[in-house]
Amino acid sequence: xxxxxxxxxxxxxxxxxxxxxxxxxxxxxxxxxxxxxxxxxxxxxxxxxxxxxxxxxxxxxxxxxxxxxxxxxxxxxxxxxxxxxxxxxxxxxxxxxxxxxxxxxxxxxxxxxxxxxxxxxxxxxxxxxxxxxxxxxxxxxxxxxxxxxxxxxxxxxxxxxxxxxxxxxxxxxxxxxxxxxxxxxxxxxxxxxxxxxxxxxxxxxxxxxxxxxxxxxxxxxxxxxxxxxxxxxxxxxxxxxxxxxxxxxxxxxxxxxxxxxxxxxxxxxxxxxxxxxx
Numbered sequence: 705x706x707x708x709x710x711x712x713x714x715x716x717x718x719x720x721x722x723x724x725x726x727x728x729x730x731x732x733x734x735x736x737x738x739x740x741x742x743x744x745x746x747x748x749x750x751x752x753x754x755x756x757x758x759x760x761x762x763x764x765x766x767x768x769x770x771x772x773x774x775x776x777x778x779x780x781x782x783x784x785x786x787x788x789x790x791x792x793x794x795x796x797x798x799x800x801x802x803x804x805x806x807x808x809x810x811x812x813x814x815x816x817x818x819x820x821x822x823x824x825x826x827x828x829x830x831x832x833x834x835x836x837x838x839x840x841x842x843x844x845x846x847x848x849x850x851x852x853x854x855x856x857x858x859x860x861x862x863x864x865x866x867x868x869x870x871x872x873x874x875x876x877x878x879x880x881x882x883x884x885x886x887x888x889x890x891x892x893x894x895x896x897x898x899x900x901x902x903x904x905x906x907x908x909x910x911x912x913x914x915x916x917x918x919x920x921x922x923x924x925x926x927x928x929x930x931x932x933x934x935x936x937x938x939x940x941x942x943x944x945x946x947x948x949x950x951x952x953x954x955x956x957x958x959x960x961x962x963x964x965x966x967x968x969x970x971x972x973x974x975x976x977x978x979x980x981x982x
Contacts, residue, residue, distance in 0.1 A: 738764045741979030746779050749887065749907055750924025750946030752969040753792070755782035755960075761979075763794075771800045773812075781818070784960035784967075786844055789821025798850070808854045814863065815847040816870070823876055826961035840875040848887070857894050863887040869911055872920070872951070878913040886910040893930075903928040903942060911951055920951035922970070936981040945972035 739762060745752060746759035753759070763777030774797035781792045798812020823842040846869060852861030869882035888908040893901050905926035914920065928942025949957035949970035958969040 733769050735767050735769075736764065737767070738762070738982045739979060740982075741977055744976040745973060746781065747926075747944045747973070747975055749909060750922070750926075750944060750970060751949055751951075752958075752967070752971075752973070753779070753781045753785060755784045755967055757782065771802075773798060773800060783821075784962050784965060785969075786818050786821035787823070787827075787962040788825030789818045789844075791819055793817045793819065806856050809852065810854070810861065811849075811851045813847065813849050816845060818844045823871060823961060827964055842871045842873070842875050844871040846870045852889070858892045859890075861889040861891075863889070870951075872911060872913060872915075878915050878920075879917075880913045882911055882913045885912045896929075899932045901930045901932075903930055903940070909951065915950070918950060922949070922951065923947045924970075928975075938977070938979055938981070940977045942975050942977075943972060944975050946970035 741761045743759050743761060745756060746754045746761070759779050759781075761777070761779040763775055765773065765775035767773045775795075777794040777796075779792050780790055783790050786792075794814065794816055796812060796814040798810060800808065800810045802808045821844050823844075824839040826839060845867070846865060847867050848863040848865050850861055850863040852859060854860075863886065865883060865885040867883060869885035872878050872882040872885075874880055886908075887910070890906045892904040894904070896902050903926065905924075907924045909920075909922050909924070911920040924944075924946040926942050926944045928940055928944075930938055930940040932938045947970070949968065958967045960966065
């Protein structure tokens, strides 16, 4: 036996074992990440949520290496749209899986909570609301199940509401309950360079009720660019809009539930964002 060869190989084996151990330690089973962003206007599914004002947003996410995830996210919102409230808190969990290097899939649940907000904390402009004018006790909270698939930079997700869709039901003037309302999300994040991404989005909201015979369904869209920087920083700009805003206080789109003010909540707008991931 040539012992000299073994003496040469031993340090190499020790180095390889140390590298493998370091790699395993660098990739823990559970990772925690967070984010903080400032946006010029908060748009949800194409609709203005801050009545033209800026929003401070942030969240924390847990991800397991087997694909399970969970998280919390929050943003300020306008009391004009959510009387009695000024905060949105989202909670979510699910599973992200991969079929191969290109194809992936996701399933999960997503909840929206508006602390303190209730329809009965607003005003009732009788000319715009269904007669007789009334302000029922109705929260805006919503919970959805979702599922979708992705291919490289292209993804599609379908969300199904298990509750009345953000407080829309017979009590608030709709033709019935809105459980089962759908949201279709088709998005593409196309890499243009190592630190530059083209963001494309097309969405469709299908509300399972009408208001005075008027459909609340609409399409929203987004076209933007995102630039990333060292240290987790990012900067983006996006042109955002929607085909109508009648779901938000029909039949007059963009009518405040708090004080009767009006605003074109679906108007095309350039939305700017600066933020950091940790």
